[in-house]
Amino acid sequence: MSGAPQQPERLAHGYTNLTTVEGGRVIKRYAGPDALLRREAEVTALKVLAGRFPVPALIGQDDSQLALSFVPGVPGQEILQQRPDEVLFAVGRTGRALHGLDVSAAYEIGGGTVLVHGDFGPQNMVFDATTLRPAVVVDLEFAHPGDPVEDLAWAEWIVRTHHPQLVDSLGTMFEGYGSRPPWRQRHAAMLEKCRWALDFVRRWPAAEAASVAMWQRRLEVTTDFRD
Secondary structure (H helix, E strand, O other): OOOOOOOOEEOOOOOOOEEEEEOOEEEEEOOOOOHHHHHHHHHHHHHHHOOOOOOOOEEEEOOOEEEEEOOOOEEHHHHOOOOHHHHHHHHHHHHHHHHOOOOOOOOOOOOOOEEEOOOOOHHHEEEOOOOOOEEEEOOOOOOEEEOOHHHHHHHHHHHHHHOHHHHHHHHHHHHHHOOOOOHHHHHHHHHHHHHHHHHHHHOOOOOOHHHHHHHHHHHHHHHOOOO
């Protein structure tokens, strides 16, 4: 007698989309504004980065979802508190590796722009549980040509917002990256991304008023950040 069908397992830490593990594969179903455009952006990035940067393998796709390889490991935010310097140094090195890739065959790169992740930070990195080396970078639906400070600033924002007690460890992230952009540039990039996120939830009919209020408050708090 066969057992009951295995139920999909929803992956932790996903906030915008429905991402589950089904049959040993990751199934990502897009929700919210610009869902089709975001899916297309992720497909492009995954194809460009395959074999050159640690991303999941694209197994299949349709108009609403992607099937990706499952890469075992531990999400960065789950070990950030215990191993902040190691994790943040790896975040910096990974960002430098991404920004150093020649992706001009697929993107219009010029004027100091690179391929940026668009939602970069420990929250979208999976680490090998034994070595603590980055195993894979996920959620590339916001990948686009841009200024590299966007990714560094957002990773910093994640720490300042969700792990403020670790702000003193941010220096290791910039050490891993190899440079530290001026605070004025980083702060401006954080504010721009918060405004973008506020607009995103405002355009989402299913978003609750609490989500809009949350991002309004985050924008206010980010305005008051000091280096």
